[in-house]
Structures are given as C-alpha cells and as structure tokens.
Amino acid sequence: MTEDQKKKLERQLWNIANELRGKMAADEFRDYILGFIFYKYLSEKQHLYANELLETENVKNYTDVADEDDIEAIKEESLIKLGYFLRPGELFAALTQKGNADVEEESNFILEDLQGILNSIEQSTMGTESEDDFNQLFEDMDLSSTKLGRSVEARNTLIAKVLSHLNKIDFALEDSESDILGDAYEYLIAQFASGAGKKAGEFYTPQQVSKILAKIVTLDKTRIKSAYDPACGSGSLLLRIAREADVGEFFGQELNRTTYNLARMNMILHDVHFSKFDIRQEDTLEHPQHLDERFDVVVANPPFSARWKGKDNPLNETDDRFSQYGALAPTTKADFAFVQHMIHQLNDSGTMAVVLPHGVLFRGAAEGKIRQYIIQEQNYLDAVIGLPANLFYGTSIPACILVFKKCRVHDDDILFIDASQHFEKVGNQNALTDEHVARIVETYQNRENIDKYAYAAPLSEIAENDYNLNIPRYVDTFEEEAPVDVEAVAAELQALKSDMQATDATIAGFCKELGISSPFQVSVSE
Numbered sequence: 001m002t003e004d005q006k007k008k009l010e011r012q013l014w015n016i017a018n019e020l021r022g023k024m025a026a027d028e029f030r031d032y033i034l035g036f037i038f039y040k041y042l043s044e045k046q047h048l049y050a051n052e053l054l055e056t057e058n059v060k061n062y063t064d065v066a067d068e069d070d071i072e073a074i075k076e077e078s079l080i081k082l083g084y085f086l087r088p089g090e091l092f093a094a095l096t097q098k099g100n101a102d103v104e105e106e107s108n109f110i111l112e113d114l115q116g117i118l119n120s121i122e123q124s125t126m127g128t129e130s131e132d133d134f135n136q137l138f139e140d141m142d143l144s145s146t147k148l149g150r151s152v153e154a155r156n157t158l159i160a161k162v163l164s165h166l167n168k169i170d171f172a173l174e175d176s177e178s179d180i181l182g183d184a185y186e187y188l189i190a191q192f193a194s195g196a197g198k199k200a201g202e203f204y205t206p207q208q209v210s211k212i213l214a215k216i217v218t219l220d221k222t223r224i225k226s227a228y229d230p231a232c233g234s235g236s237l238l239l240r241i242a243r244e245a246d247v248g249e250f251f252g253q254e255l256n257r258t259t260y261n262l263a264r265m266n267m268i269l270h271d272v273h274f275s276k277f278d279i280r281q282e283d284t285l286e287h288p289q290h291l292d293e294r295f296d297v298v299v300a301n302p303p304f305s306a307r308w309k310g311k312d313n314p315l316n317e318t319d320d321r322f323s324q325y326g327a328l329a330p331t332t333k334a335d336f337a338f339v340q341h342m343i344h345q346l347n348d349s350g351t352m353a354v355v356l357p358h359g360v361l362f363r364g365a366a367e368g369k370i371r372q373y374i375i376q377e378q379n380y381l382d383a384v385i386g387l388p389a390n391l392f393y394g395t396s397i398p399a400c401i402l403v404f405k406k407c408r409v410h411d412d413d414i415l416f417i418d419a420s421q422h423f424e425k426v427g428n429q430n431a432l433t434d435e436h437v438a439r440i441v442e443t444y445q446n447r448e449n450i451d452k453y454a455y456a457a458p459l460s461e462i463a464e465n466d467y468n469l470n471i472p473r474y475v476d477t478f479e480e481e482a483p484v485d486v487e488a489v490a491a492e493l494q495a496l497k498s499d500m501q502a503t504d505a506t507i508a509g510f511c512k513e514l515g516i517s518s519p520f521q522v523s524v525s526e
Helices: 003-021 026-053 068-081 092-099 111-124 152-167 180-195 197-202 207-217 236-244 257-269 335-345 365-378 434-446 459-464 486-514
Strands: 223-229 246-254 277-281 295-300 346-357 381-386 399-405 413-418 424-426 429-431 454-458
Touching: 003 026, 003 152, 003 180, 026 068, 026 092, 026 111, 026 152, 026 180, 026 257, 092 111, 092 152, 111 152, 180 236, 180 257, 207 236, 207 295, 207 346, 207 399, 207 434, 223 236, 236 246, 236 257, 236 295, 246 257, 257 277, 295 335, 335 346, 335 365, 335 399, 365 459, 381 434, 413 434, 413 459, 454 459
Parallel strands: 223 246, 223 295, 246 277, 295 346, 381 413
Antiparallel strands: 346 399, 381 399, 413 454, 424 429
C-alpha cells in the first residue's frame, strides 16, 4: 500500500470517528471507535484464517459453513492460531448487513447482537492460553450509554451507520508485509491524544519521542529478546521498538483500566501473537507484576511527578528496588521511584531509556541522594537528553530523556545533549522532525562534543557540581550579541532627524497651500 493509500485510510477512519463522536469528549468516543475497528479486525482475521483451513474442503468460504462439526474444528484451530473465535454469523459483515437491512423485510436492531458477539469473543478464550489477553477487553464499550443517543433506536441507528462506513473500508489484511491498519490505529490514538488535554498523557507518548527512545535502546541490535514498559499506556512505545529490531516478547504494566484494554487491543491489532505479549493491569510501584523478570530493553514515559505511597508504605523501606539508595522518592514525586524500579528490571547487558520532567536533574533532598547514588555508586547513567518544551499533550513543561546501562562502555563520563531549541511549531504544539530525531540519536551514538549542543562531562566534573545534572551547567548555549557600533548608531539617528525635518517642512507647505494650520512648528518661505 502506498503512502497516499495509507493517508486515505487514516482520513477515512478519522472522518468516521468524528461522525460517531457527536458531542462526546475525545477520550470518550475513542473507546467506541477503536473498539469497532478492533472488532472488524478480529472478524476479518477470523474470516481469512477460516478460509485457509477450508481450501481443501468443498465449502470454500467460511460464511457458507453451516455444519457444526466443521465450525467446531475451525474453532479449535482458531483458538491456537488467533487466540479467539467468531462463528460465521458473528462476523462484522454479517452484523453490518443486519443493522442496515430494510426494516420492512426484517429487523435491523443489532445492539443486543453486538453486545452478545463482543461477550462471545471474550468467552471463547476462557480456559485457553489467551484468556488473560481477552478478559473484559470490551468493557469500555457501553452500548447502552445515552452518549450514543437518547433512545435505543437512536443508538442503534448510529452504530449501524458507523459499522456500515467501516465495512466499506479495506483493511488489506491479506498483505502480510503491510501494517497499514496498525499505522492507522496509531494515527487515531495520536489524534485522540491531541484532543484529550491532560488525559492524553495517560496513554500516549508523541511518536517522535518514542522513536528516539526506541532507536537508542536498539542501537547496534537486530534482535531483542524482551522489551518492558512499566507504564505502557496504549503500548505504542513498546510497538515502536519492534520497528527498530525483532522483539521476542513484550511485557508491560498499566494502572488505568481503560488504557490497559487499549494496550492489549493495540498489540493484537499489530499482529503480535497473544503468546508474545504479557500486559498486566496494576499499580507498578505498589504491585509490580513482573518483578522476577529481567529485560534486554526497558523504556517508559511514566506520569510526570505522580503521587505514590513512598514512606507511607513501610514495605518500601525494605523493597529491593528502593532500599539500597538511602532514601525514598517523595510521595508527591514518583519520578525516581519509576527509575529505581526500571533499573531493578533491567538485565546486566540491557539498555534503559525513560522520559522524565527536568526537575529530576536538579531537585535536592531525597531525589538528590538517589541521583548521587546512581552516578557515584552504580555508575549506570549514560546520557541526559534535554527536549523542547510543549512536546507532550497535556503539559507544556520541558522534559528530558535519561539513558541507563548497567555495563557502560563509556564509564568515565555522562553525555549531555541539549536539543531544547531544536523543534518546529505545529499548531499549538512543538514537534520534532525526523532530522531532529536523527541528530539526537547520531550524537548519542558518536558521543562527540558539539559546540552548544553536546558535551561528554567527566564524572569528576559532575561530582564538583554536587551531582546536579541541570543541562546548562554542561552545555553552554549562550549566544553573544553582536557588538554595537555607537558611532554608527549616532550617525544613523542624526540622518533620521534630518529626514524627519525635511518631511515636516513638506507637509507644512501642503497645509499652507490648502489654507489650513500646519501641525508642525515649521516656517515655510513664500
């Protein structure tokens, strides 16, 4: 599929989303439209796979299969291959046809049917390996909500209309080399984030920021055994890593239930087999779900300065993730708690990159102690990258990327990159271009000093600064103003004064000819 076709698909899906939205907020209608797209995807995958199984049978098309033994056989194979099952009558196209049928011939009421199908998808996985990946996956799609229409008939009409529009779109799932639908899904998530305000930060990292993290943690690697995100949101950051290297397994944890569902959908829709990802829903700091695992790559964009229990939970004092640092992150700022958790989960040869607010670079007290321990005792911090302000949805504050390695090649310095002034304006947001991303990654890889952009600071210099990592201490971006030629400026002012006097005299002459008073005290000779 060409880039133009991809853009067309994105526009089509966004137009349908806006038609469904009505007066709903962005984060409300997101769950419906993405859920409908996901249902269509599952349906088409089921149809294609069932047709593969039927290639040697008399009945070639799954929609024509009526024999229950054949359906049961297809179900068994589908649960192994796809992780779920849909009967022929539960397919997206069949339900859409009913919803848009001529009411004089048959009923076009589909709300109960649709709810039953979504429940059936989840129930088909019970007792199988994919059960956890589909459990309550559609719980955020409340088909009885008055936001979809004040009456049952209105809701039915709207949903039938949306399904009809989606049914006309070719997702091109036959093309195994293409991930066009996955790209379009990511596009929609980004569009929703741009309209969701502060809530956007809960589920989406700007694509170009994700690209920086993904490229850095996969440098010189073509294969990643495991990738982990302890605050995975919609899963977009994890999936971005898969664009840079072959990833064996994905692991993630997400606190928000709705976003957790979105992450699982996102994984499946990007054709990640259910056995290749393990996304859990819980509080990562208080109830970590993968604590015994160690990962090749760890990435995250955790919520900035979130609250956590800290000292309010006595168990944190003895928790292996936090106990060695001599201090716990403040209860009002969990930034370093996430860092400590991620370091604990990183394997000895892995790379970790995390997006954090600038405050982690210089705040004192407990955070200062933790920062010093990481640098002085562990020597895990490899690089500090300053990003422009106003990159993230829901906050205009500047952020930074911290890169960590337990076995550092350059273990006698820390690289500082100041990319804060390198961006372009896109509406009300700042954005990074591919060129900006490439320069950051190349600078990190080459680790060279670049005037007003990058500096590899010796650990001794950082110690002299009391382990304060504020980027301007290391990268001087001050631009000297050009010297002012006072004599030239004075001459220019004198010339302007003469020009103004001549102009005043000309205007006074015109006034005299017209027989009106001159606004200037200028004598005009006869």
